[in-house]
Amino acid sequence: MSDFFIILGGLLVYAVVFLLPGGAFSFLLHFLLSLPMQRRDRARFFLDLLETALERGQPIEQAILSAAASRDRVMGVRFFMVAAHLEDGARLGEALEKVPTFLPPPVNAMLRAGEKLGDLKKILPACREVLRVAPDTLRATTHYMVAILLLFAPVCVWLISMLMLFVVPKFKDVAAGMGVQIWPVTSFVFAIVPYLVRFEVVLFLALVAATLVFIGGPGFVRWFQFRSVPVVDLLTWRIPWKRKKLLRAFSAMLAVLLDGGVPEAEAVRLAGESTANEICRRRARRVTDALSRGEKLDDAVRAFDDTGEFHWRLANAVHARGGFLAALRGWHAALDAKAFQQEEVATHAITSGLVILNGVVVGLVAIAMFGLLVMVLKGVLAAT
Numbered sequence: 001m002s003d004f005f006i007i008l009g010g011l012l013v014y015a016v017v018f019l020l021p022g023g024a025f026s027f028l029l030h031f032l033l034s035l036p037m038q039r040r041d042r043a044r045f046f047l048d049l050l051e052t053a054l055e056r057g058q059p060i061e062q063a064i065l066s067a068a069a070s071r072d073r074v075m076g077v078r079f080f081m082v083a084a085h086l087e088d089g090a091r092l093g094e095a096l097e098k099v100p101t102f103l104p105p106p107v108n109a110m111l112r113a114g115e116k117l118g119d120l121k122k123i124l125p126a127c128r129e130v131l132r133v134a135p136d137t138l139r140a141t142t143h144y145m146v147a148i149l150l151l152f153a154p155v156c157v158w159l160i161s162m163l164m165l166f167v168v169p170k171f172k173d174v175a176a177g178m179g180v181q182i183w184p185v186t187s188f189v190f191a192i193v194p195y196l197v198r199f200e201v202v203l204f205l206a207l208v209a210a211t212l213v214f215i216g217g218p219g220f221v222r223w224f225q226f227r228s229v230p231v232v233d234l235l236t237w238r239i240p241w242k243r244k245k246l247l248r249a250f251s252a253m254l255a256v257l258l259d260g261g262v263p264e265a266e267a268v269r270l271a272g273e274s275t276a277n278e279i280c281r282r283r284a285r286r287v288t289d290a291l292s293r294g295e296k297l298d299d300a301v302r303a304f305d306d307t308g309e310f311h312w313r314l315a316n317a318v319h320a321r322g323g324f325l326a327a328l329r330g331w332h333a334a335l336d337a338k339a340f341q342q343e344e345v346a347t348h349a350i351t352s353g354l355v356i357l358n359g360v361v362v363g364l365v366a367i368a369m370f371g372l373l374v375m376v377l378k379g380v381l382a383a384t
Contacts, residue, residue: 042075043103044131047124050111054121061086078102091115105276106130106249113253113270122260125325126252126274129332130245153204156358160197160365164190171372180379182372189368196361203354230278237279241339241346247305248335249275250284255317255324264297280304 053063067075068083078099085095093112100108107127114123168190175182236242253274257267265288272284283304290300298315302308313331320327 038076039104040131042079043107044128045075046079046103047107047127047131050120051124060092060120064092076102104130106274109276110249110253110274113257113274116270117257117260117262119260122256123253126249126256129252130249152358153200153207153354156362157197157200157204160193160361163365163369164193164197168369168372171369171376175372175376175379178376178379180375182375186368186371186375189364193361193365193368196357196364200354200357200361203357207350207354233278233280236277241342244335244339244342246275246277246280247310248332248339250280250304251310251313251328251335252325252332255328259323259325265291268297268300 049063049067050060053060064083064086068080078101081099082095082102085098086092090098093115096103096108096111102108103111107130110123110127110130111120114120117123172182237246250271254267254271257270258264262270268284268287268291272281272287275281286303287300290303291297298311298318301314302311304310309331313328314324317324317327
């Protein structure tokens with residue numbers, strides 16, 4: 001009977017010490033990684049709500065207030081904040097502007113532009129293109145990278161640091177007391193390992209920042225955005241797959257506005273605003289300046305896209321049937337595919353690089369330690 005209680009006590013200790021913290025950490029990690037998808041699903045549900053109201057001929061504000069009256073928590077607290085502003089008499093665009101973190105910035109800007117256009121229904125296809133979900137493989141790889149980031153890298157850095165601080169000096173003292181000459185390779189490894197660990201710490205902090213941006217979303221990023229120096233927007237434009245997504249959002253919105261009969265200069269301006277990116281807004285202003293000088297739209301858009309592909313695509317879309325959006329849909333799909341491919345390659349490269357770096361550091365430390373042990377054992381055998 002006493003053995004049974006001992007085993008039961010051991011299982012309880014194991015559950016309390018290992019299983020409960022591990023389960024809590026796994027739940028927290030799953031919750032954090034699911035936040036971006038929850039925000040995207042809420043935005044898609046909101047677009048469905050708008051589309052349903054428009055098809056029924058129901059006022060948008062009334063539809064949102066009716067949905068908020070159900071007290072369904074699926075839409076999140078920011079949806080009820082938008083509904084509260086609408087109840088106070090604000091229009092949809094004003095309510096979305098007062099709660100900027102409810103929807104992704106491009107969708108928010110597109111809906112406000114659609115309200116100015118006077119036809120929200122035409123804007124919804126462009127909004128849905130912005131909310132396209134990344135492939136499952138990309139999301140799985142991203143989650144795998146975050147798991148390695150939060151578990152393997154800091155543990156590796158901590159263990160190697162403890163080893164270099166407390167274990168290696170003791171062995172060096174033993175070797176010096178015995179008059180043993182340390183291998184040059186071992187001395188070299190012990191000299192460079194601190195630099196490798198520091199480099200890994202810097203890389204780890206950079207990945208932590210990227211993870212916070214991924215989890216926090218626009219509400220977190222806007223704290224680092226400055227009106228005079230748009231650092232975040234500039235970095236976003238410099239990332240290849242982000243630039244393609246911005247180009248897709250600008251092109252989709254421009255196509256919708258042109259199909260809606262909006263003048264070219266105004267359509268370009270509203271399309272630039274719909275990207276919610278200051279770099280895109282500046283490039284859109286260059287396009288409008290070119291239009292004011294008498295250039296054609298397909299030539300003026302060269303100021304937005306340096307590659308010239310947008311010029312070629314828009315020039316062909318002018319002569320196509322079915323409208324600009326239908327003519328450019330294939331290009332938008334191609335931009336999506338290229339963006340997802342580049343993002344997946346970068347994610348794999350970063351994940352593999354971090355694993356390889358950890359393996360190299362651990363391997364070098366192991367080689368150096370075994371070399372030091374071999375020399376100490378040789379000294380012991382020589383002394384006996």
